[in-house]
Amino acid sequence: MTDIAKKVLVSGCTSFVGSAIVRALAEKHPNFVIVVIDLSPPRPEHVLPERITYMQVDIASAKTLSKLFEAVKPDVVVHTAGIVPDLADRFGRQLEQEVWKINFEGTLNILDVSKHSRVGVFVYTSSCCVVIDDTCTARPNINEEWPSAFRSTIYGESKVGTTDPYQQDYRHR
Numbered sequence: 001m002t003d004i005a006k007k008v009l010v011s012g013c014t015s016f017v018g019s020a021i022v023r024a025l026a027e028k029h030p031n032f033v034i035v036v037i038d039l040s041p042p043r044p045e046h047v048l049p050e051r052i053t054y055m056q057v058d059i060a061s062a063k064t065l066s067k068l069f070e071a072v073k074p075d076v077v078v079h080t081a082g083i084v085p086d087l088a089d090r091f092g093r094q095l096e097q098e099v100w101k102i103n104f105e106g107t108l109n110i111l112d113v114s115k116h117s118r119v120g121v122f123v124y125t126s127s128c129c130v131v132i133d134d135t136c137t138a139r140p141n142i143n144e145e146w147p148s149a150f151r152s153t154i155y156g157e158s159k160v161g162t163t164d165p166y167q168q169d170y171r172h173r
Contacts, residue, residue, distance in 0.1 A: 005031045009074035011059055011110060012081030014038045017125055019046040021078055026052065035072050038081065059106035062113060069117040076121040077114045081106060 008025060012018035013036035022036055026049040034049075037057040042048050057068055059081050083102045085095050107124070114122050 005033065006075040007033045007035065007073060008076040008078065009069075009072055010034065010036045010078045010080065011057075012038055012079070013048065013052075013054065014040045014042050014046055015080055015082070018078075018080035019048060021080060021125075022048055022052060025078075035074070037068065059110050060101045062109040065109055065113040066116070069113050069119075073117070074114075074119055076123070077110065077119050078123045078125070079107065079110050080125045081110070 006029075008029075010018055010022050010025070013022055015038075018036075018038070019042070022034060025032060025034055033053075034051070035053045035055060036042075036048065037055050037059070039056065039058050041056060042054060048054070055068065057064055059065060081102070083095075083099055085099060111122065111124075
């Protein structure tokens with residue numbers, strides 16, 4: 001990206017990855033206008049730069065996202081938002097609807113609104129859980145060429161539909 005002033009919208013700014021991306025963008029591109037959205041306000045450990053604008057937004061609401069995009073008019077969207085259940089809840093089904101609502105439907109909403117708003121660049125950070133549900137082992141070389149595998153957690157299941165268009169009906173199989 002060039003240093004020409006761009007409006008960048010980052011979803012999921014209170015996540016580990018999202019907050020790191022925001023800090024890197026702000027440091028490397030001081031002319032960028034950066035708006036961050038999340039359902040939860042940033043906490044002190046997220047250490048977001050002062051010039052960042054935070055807005056509390058639920059990505060599961062397409063209507064709210066549309067209004068936001070009309071106001072912000074982002075050139076670039078970096079989508080990191082999602083819910084990662086605690087380990088004990090990942091294998092259960094109690095949070096399944098909430099996980100799917102945010103991780104799957106929320107991702108489709110932000111993608112659809114980005115398309116409709118003619119966003120020039122859309123970056124989506126997914127999860128290695130699309131390939132394997134083992135989050136205890138570092139997998140630094142996983143990329144889009146790895147085949148999707150069986151997922152045993154609701155988190156992995158919710159992520160596969162957003163990254164593999166051939167498996168978007170995975171939940172209903």
